[in-house]
Each structure stands twice: as C-alpha cells, then as structure tokens.
C-alpha cells in the first residue's frame with residue numbers, strides 16, 4: 001500500500017457500518033465494480049476505496065472460514081508488487097516479474113540467479129546427493145518416498161557464501177526474514193523422474209506434525225528456483241488451476257499459502273522429465289524463526 005493511500009485510509013474512516021455495508025453488497029451479489037462506483041460517487045478516492053473493500057472482504061472471508069473449522073489465516077511472504085512492478089530490487093540483483101496470479105498467490109520471477117550461480121550450486125550439491133527424503137508427518141522423521149524420484153540434499157542456512165547471498169536476496173525479494181527460511185534444498189531429476197503433486201505445508205491431521213511445527217511453525221511459502229533446463233518436460237504444475245511453469249534456468253516460481261488447507265489451491269508437482277536433466281533449488285519459508 002503506498003503512503004498516500006495509507007494516509008487517506010486513516011483520514012476516511014472505515015466505520016463498522018461501512019464494513020457491514022460492503023459485506024452486504026457482496027452477499028447480495030453486487031459485483032465489486034458496482035460497489036466501488038457507489039463508494040467513489042459518495043466521495044471516496046478510488047484507490048482508497050479499493051483498499052477498504054479488499055481489506056473488509058478478506059477479513060470477512062477469514063471469519064467465515066474459521067467459523068467453518070478452518071485454521072485462521074496467518075501472514076505470509078509477499079513480494080512488493082504494487083503498481084504492477086516489472087522489476088524488483090532484491091538487494092544485489094534486479095529480479096524480473098514475469099507472471100503474477102492473485103489467488104492462489106503465484107509469482108514467476110526471471111533473473112533470480114545468474115547462470116554462474118546456478119552452475120556453482122549444482123557443483124556444490126553434486127557430491128552430497130542422496131535419494132530424496134520427505135519429512136514423514138506420521139513420525140516427524142524422514143522417509144524414502146516413491147512419489148519423489150529425484151535425488152536431493154540440503155544446505156545448512158548460510159553454510160556457504162553463495163548460499164548466504166542467495167538467502168539474503170530471496171528474503172528481500174519476498175519480504176520475509178532470512179531466519180524463517182529452511183536450508184536450501186537442491187533436487188536433481190533425470191529422465192523419467194518426477195515429484196508427484198503434493199502440498200508443501202504440513203498436514204495438521206498427521207501425528208508427527210506438532211513435532212515438526214516446533215522448529216518455526218508451518219511452512220507458509222515456497223520458492224522453487226530452476227538451476228538447469230531439461231530438454232523436455234519437468235515443468236512445475238499446479239493441477240487445481242491448470243497452470244504449468246516452464247523450468248527456465250535462473251527463473252523461479254514463488255507461491256504462498258496462509259493456512260494448511262487444500263482451499264489454498266497450492267497443490268503442485270514436478271512433472272516427469274522427458275529428456276535431459278532438471279536441477280532445482282527449493283526454499284521453504286516458515287511462519288517464525290526456523291531452528
């Protein structure tokens with residue numbers, strides 16, 4: 001939200017009556033444009049009215065969701081995409097904004113990593129690869145998972161100058177503390193390998209989840225960075241919204257989820273590599289400091 005809008009919001013009081021009126025308009029099926037026009041006609045500045053309407057409706061939907069037994073929504077990482085930014089300043093690098101989706105929140109970035117950084121991450125990871133494990137939520141331990149046929153390894157957070165530099169860049173890019181990030185994970189897929197669709201948050205109904213959550217709470221966002229380009233296949237797919245992100249070297253896909261629930265529509269997978277090899281680096285972000 002820019003400063004002028006904030007000031008206006010503070011000046012033009014959003015009273016409980018106004019909130020109620022906004023919710024009633026939505027419930028009566030009036031489209032947002034109509035509600036907005038009424039507000040503007042009665043003296044509201046347009047961008048302030050949009051902010052007030054969005055905020056009010058989001059709060060209302062969260063209240064209804066909690067009443068229906070869902071976990072409350074939590075704050076999540078969010079790149080600063082106001083005013084349709086084409087580029088973001090990630091500190092030491094100018095990152096390109098390529099694709100933006102509001103719901104689910106998915107952003108595809110270009111120029112997140114240089115070719116040299118991609119190659120260096122692969123070289124550092126190679127000697128340490130092992131068949132990928134996933135956190136086993138039944139026990140809180142790790143297990144071999146047939147749904148994931150890649151090889152992988154984890155870096156410790158800040159383990160290496162390069163890793164540290166990338167972590168600082170990502171933190172700035174999505175406005176989330178470095179300390180809330182898990183260590184970078186590197187995955188290697190050869191032809192035929194895939195990562196079947198899954199959610200990255202921990203299933204609240206699994207017995208092992210409370211133990212996992214002690215180390216920084218839920219995962220709230222994922223950044224998958226592409227370190228190489230397979231000749232064919234290997235896109236990251238979001239089946240609920242029929243979206244596929246092509247694995248372009250140096251690009252990344254970011255997505256966030258404000259509650260651990262399928263309604264976030266963040267089901268996603270790595271489709272099978274058809275030819276060539278695919279390398280990715282994944283950064284998972286937690287609610288709080290990851291220890």
Ligand code: PD2
Pocket residue numbers: 187195200222224234235236237268269270271280282
């Ligand atoms: O490699 C991918 O495209 C991919 C797909 C789904 C990676 C992950 N999930 C992940 O690391 O969580």
Ligand code: ZN
Pocket residue numbers: 198199200222268
């Ligand atoms: Zn995933």
